[in-house]
Amino acid sequence: MKWRHPGQVVVAGFALATVVGTVLLMLPVSTETGEATGLLTALFTAVSAVCVTGLIVVDTPTYWSGFGEAVILGLIQVGGLGVMTLASVLAMLVAHRMGMRMQLFAQAETKSLGLGNVRSVVFGVIRLSLIVEAAVAVLLALRFGFGYDESFWRAVYLGVFHAVSAYNNAGFALFSDNLIGFATDPFVLFPIIVAVIIGGLGFPVIAEVLRRRERRGRRWSLHTRVTVLTYGALLAVGTVAVLLTEWRNPNTLGSLDLHHKLLVGLSHGVMPRTAGFNSLDLAHFEPTTLLVNDVLMFIGGGSAGTAGGIKVTTFALLGFVILAEIRGEPTVHVLGRRLPAEVQRQALTVALLGVGVVMIGTVALLAMTSFRLDEVLFESVSAFGTVGLSTGITAKIPAAGQLVLVALMFIGRLGPITMASALALRERPRRYELPEERPVVG
Amino acid sequence: MKWRHPGQVVVAGFALATVVGTVLLMLPVSTETGEATGLLTALFTAVSAVCVTGLIVVDTPTYWSGFGEAVILGLIQVGGLGVMTLASVLAMLVAHRMGMRMQLFAQAETKSLGLGNVRSVVFGVIRLSLIVEAAVAVLLALRFGFGYDESFWRAVYLGVFHAVSAYNNAGFALFSDNLIGFATDPFVLFPIIVAVIIGGLGFPVIAEVLRRRERRGRRWSLHTRVTVLTYGALLAVGTVAVLLTEWRNPNTLGSLDLHHKLLVGLSHGVMPRTAGFNSLDLAHFEPTTLLVNDVLMFIGGGSAGTAGGIKVTTFALLGFVILAEIRGEPTVHVLGRRLPAEVQRQALTVALLGVGVVMIGTVALLAMTSFRLDEVLFESVSAFGTVGLSTGITAKIPAAGQLVLVALMFIGRLGPITMASALALRERPRRYELPEERPVVG
Ligand SMILES: [K+]
Ligand SMILES: [K+]
Numbered sequence: 001m002k003w004r005h006p007g008q009v010v011v012a013g014f015a016l017a018t019v020v021g022t023v024l025l026m027l028p029v030s031t032e033t034g035e036a037t038g039l040l041t042a043l044f045t046a047v048s049a050v051c052v053t054g055l056i057v058v059d060t061p062t063y064w065s066g067f068g069e070a071v072i073l074g075l076i077q078v079g080g081l082g083v084m085t086l087a088s089v090l091a092m093l094v095a096h097r098m099g100m101r102m103q104l105f106a107q108a109e110t111k112s113l114g115l116g117n118v119r120s121v122v123f124g125v126i127r128l129s130l131i132v133e134a135a136v137a138v139l140l141a142l143r144f145g146f147g148y149d150e151s152f153w154r155a156v157y158l159g160v161f162h163a164v165s166a167y168n169n170a171g172f173a174l175f176s177d178n179l180i181g182f183a184t185d186p187f188v189l190f191p192i193i194v195a196v197i198i199g200g201l202g203f204p205v206i207a208e209v210l211r212r213r214e215r216r217g218r219r220w221s222l223h224t225r226v227t228v229l230t231y232g233a234l235l236a237v238g239t240v241a242v243l244l245t246e247w248r249n250p251n252t253l254g255s256l257d258l259h260h261k262l263l264v265g266l267s268h269g270v271m272p273r274t275a276g277f278n279s280l281d282l283a284h285f286e287p288t289t290l291l292v293n294d295v296l297m298f299i300g301g302g303s304a305g306t307a308g309g310i311k312v313t314t315f316a317l318l319g320f321v322i323l324a325e326i327r328g329e330p331t332v333h334v335l336g337r338r339l340p341a342e343v344q345r346q347a348l349t350v351a352l353l354g355v356g357v358v359m360i361g362t363v364a365l366l367a368m369t370s371f372r373l374d375e376v377l378f379e380s381v382s383a384f385g386t387v388g389l390s391t392g393i394t395a396k397i398p399a400a401g402q403l404v405l406v407a408l409m410f411i412g413r414l415g416p417i418t419m420a421s422a423l424a425l426r427e428r429p430r431r432y433e434l435p436e437e438r439p440v441v442g
Numbered sequence: 443m444k445w446r447h448p449g450q451v452v453v454a455g456f457a458l459a460t461v462v463g464t465v466l467l468m469l470p471v472s473t474e475t476g477e478a479t480g481l482l483t484a485l486f487t488a489v490s491a492v493c494v495t496g497l498i499v500v501d502t503p504t505y506w507s508g509f510g511e512a513v514i515l516g517l518i519q520v521g522g523l524g525v526m527t528l529a530s531v532l533a534m535l536v537a538h539r540m541g542m543r544m545q546l547f548a549q550a551e552t553k554s555l556g557l558g559n560v561r562s563v564v565f566g567v568i569r570l571s572l573i574v575e576a577a578v579a580v581l582l583a584l585r586f587g588f589g590y591d592e593s594f595w596r597a598v599y600l601g602v603f604h605a606v607s608a609y610n611n612a613g614f615a616l617f618s619d620n621l622i623g624f625a626t627d628p629f630v631l632f633p634i635i636v637a638v639i640i641g642g643l644g645f646p647v648i649a650e651v652l653r654r655r656e657r658r659g660r661r662w663s664l665h666t667r668v669t670v671l672t673y674g675a676l677l678a679v680g681t682v683a684v685l686l687t688e689w690r691n692p693n694t695l696g697s698l699d700l701h702h703k704l705l706v707g708l709s710h711g712v713m714p715r716t717a718g719f720n721s722l723d724l725a726h727f728e729p730t731t732l733l734v735n736d737v738l739m740f741i742g743g744g745s746a747g748t749a750g751g752i753k754v755t756t757f758a759l760l761g762f763v764i765l766a767e768i769r770g771e772p773t774v775h776v777l778g779r780r781l782p783a784e785v786q787r788q789a790l791t792v793a794l795l796g797v798g799v800v801m802i803g804t805v806a807l808l809a810m811t812s813f814r815l816d817e818v819l820f821e822s823v824s825a826f827g828t829v830g831l832s833t834g835i836t837a838k839i840p841a842a843g844q845l846v847l848v849a850l851m852f853i854g855r856l857g858p859i860t861m862a863s864a865l866a867l868r869e870r871p872r873r874y875e876l877p878e879e880r881p882v883v884g
Binding site: 342 | 529533536644646665687728729730732733734737745746753755760763764766767768772779780783784786787788790791793794795797801804805808809814815816819861877882
């Protein structure tokens with residue numbers, strides 16, 4: 001079987017889902033009031049859902065009808081599953097092409113890659129997603145039913161919606177204040193945090209962790225070790241940063257008691273990894289917290305999962321490149337493995353193009369609005385990283401600016417995945433060799 | 443002759459100059475009022491001068507006496523000449539070690555590198571500096587004498603101070619509003635712009651351009667071509683950006699007529715390359731202009747010159763790496779030359795460590811002050827890039843924050859130079875080879 005342009009398949013699929021979602025959301029039946037929705041609002045919401053971002057220009061529970069909410073839920077599921085599946089398949093194709101051991105199947109040593117392997121990845125992704133979503137939905141439904149006296153079907157509906165939204169790192173919620181109302185409820189926050197992390201680590205990591213439980217003794221692959229370590233470290237950094245900077249802020253953590261401070265701090269350490277739920281009002285965050293979150297959101301979560309950003313491996317590998325350079329070592333070593341030069345260049349490209357896109361988006365939004373840099377930068381990074389956190393300016397941005405956000409969400413969701421894979425799969429023959437020359441750097 | 447730790451020589455020299463400058467500036471004789479200056483103000487001013495930055499916490503002409511101004515001028519000259527000389531020598535050592543053709547001397551094909559070569563570079567730098575500074579000083583003195591009715595000695599003094607400050611990309615001025623009073627005077631702005639560019643392109647480029655005039659026919663080295671093209675392109679971008687965003691701003695360009703708009707626009711296109719003079723009040727700049735300037739100031743000017751930033755070659759080479767990656771080419775070609783993998787890694791390291799340092803500085807300043815992100819980010823980048831432009835908050839930043847700026851200036855001035863050179867000179871033997879493994883990126 002041939003994948004001539006894997007990137008094009010991904011982009012076409014997302015464009016199709018966006019068109020269908022936009023049309024459905026424009027229908028009168030999608031709104032609470034029964035009035036038809038304008039193109040821009042429907043498009044923005046569809047892209048935000050299918051790119052599992054969570055930025056909103058209208059209040060989800062009060063604006064959209066049950067049908068509209070179901071459309072959003074469907075887009076989230078399609079978008080999340082789509083990226084997870086396609087990125088896993090692409091990673092497998094790259095691994096196969098490179099003759100590399102990739103822990104997506106039990107028969108890791110397979111020589112030929114057939115349709116059966118692709119099918120097993122697709123089924124693996126779907127099975128994992130449904131199991132985690134179902135388990136989390138049950139926990140949440142129980143809590144909503146018994147803790148908040150919701151009716152049976154309402155509790156089930158809330159459970160399913162937030163479980164899917166969490167596992168897909170989408171950040172859409174059916175409460176006008178997102179999860180601020182549950183800031184002190186671990187029975188709501190913990191299941192959501194767990195779903196966010198499992199979805200956000202990425203399928204290759206989860207698949208390998210599950211498989212390793214069966215066959216002990218062998219080490220995790222480099223990808224899994226780097227992802228887990230970096231994801232965990234960034235989670236800790238995010239939690240500590242929020243706790244440090246917001247501890248005394250009366251509008252955020254200040255009014256909570258100690259163990260609720262820690263609970264909310266943990267949830268806001270997880271969310272920039274790019275789930276995007278919020279249990280505090282970000283409009284009241286200190287500028288320092290916002291800037292630290294900008295960095296964390298830009299880095300994002302694991303590859304071939306539902307998280308966005310440039311991905312934790314990209315960030316970590318660049319760190320190892322710098323470390324090798326400072327030590328004056330000719331090759332880059334990462335946790336006992338050698339990092340090929342092409343992978344270094346790919347990481348560099350994904351990261352720097354990401355910086356470029358965010359900068360261009362921020363300059364454009366700054367020029368179009370009168371919001372402050374910290375608000376606009378946060379919005380740009382949140383869109384690019386498909387995070388969905390906002391200081392509350394999304395709906396107030398003019399049409400042209402919202403289209404900039406749409407572009408950022410699309411590029412942020414599909415750019416790193418398609419580019420890194422396309423780059424890894426393509427390989428031009430070296431036809432001639434030019435003489436070497438070294439400009440002065442720094 | 444041996445340079446065991448070239449980076450240490452540079453850092454020690456700058457530390458010594460800073461200590462001497464600080465002590466001198468603390469003396470009562472250094473101030474207009476005859477009162478002794480506190481340690482922090484003297485240290486900040488000395489570091490700003492020796493790092494040719496130009497950020498100030500007290501008004502240069504009204505606070506410092508003639509003696510104090512002379513100390514500042516001396517520190518600028520020592521700092522500028524020091525970096526230009528040492529960086530040129532280091533570049534030459536690297537070139538020699540790599541067996542590379544480096545156009546610093548007439549006898550480019552020399553096989554052994556002796557003290558004579560170093561001496562010729564040192565003398566070349568000093569000669570070039572004094573000639574350019576003298577020529578610009580004469581032009582400025584004539585203008586101040588005849589255009590502004592300054593007395594003979596006052597005109598000479600003003601001419602020399604601003605010529606030295608301009609050639610060294612220092613940005614210190616003897617007018618409380620910097621060059622805003624000369625915004626419409628090309629006879630002041632043009633000589634300053636020319637001095638800024640010659641100093642900012644760097645000695646290797648100027649030396650090669652001058653030498654090529656004697657021996658026609660051979661192409662410029664890759665370093666010179668990349669530097670000149672990128673420096674010119676960034677100058678154009680900076681000019682167009684200021685003109686576009688400030689054209690109608692009544693507090694900046696809005697009130698000027700067409701050709702003065704262009705003149706001031708050009709000067710503000712040059713200054714972020716990191717001279718730091720200003721002929722407009724940056725407190726009134728649009729946020730968009732500030733952000734574009736942040737990017738330009740971070741990139742900075744040419745290597746082994748008086749400009750700061752990560753340097754234009756670093757920026758351009760990373761662009762070529764990304765271009766090669768997008769095209770799927772196994773090797774990186776730059777203007778008909780092949781770029782060694784180590785140089786790619788050096789550029790990556792210098793740029794990403796720069797981003798890291800600026801981010802840490804910005805987070806620290808944000809946490810310490812109540813200024814907006816756009817003001818604080820501008821201040822951080824200006825300090826790191828040794829630019830000296832400011833929205834006017836420098837003096838209002840608390841002591842701890844000013845020490846952060848001192849650290850940023852020092853790291854920004856010495857970091858890229860010493861690191862890139864040290865990295866290029868060091869070379870660890872490859873003792874063993876680990877198995878290769880490819881994590882998923884993006
Ligand atoms: K999200
Ligand atoms: K400067």
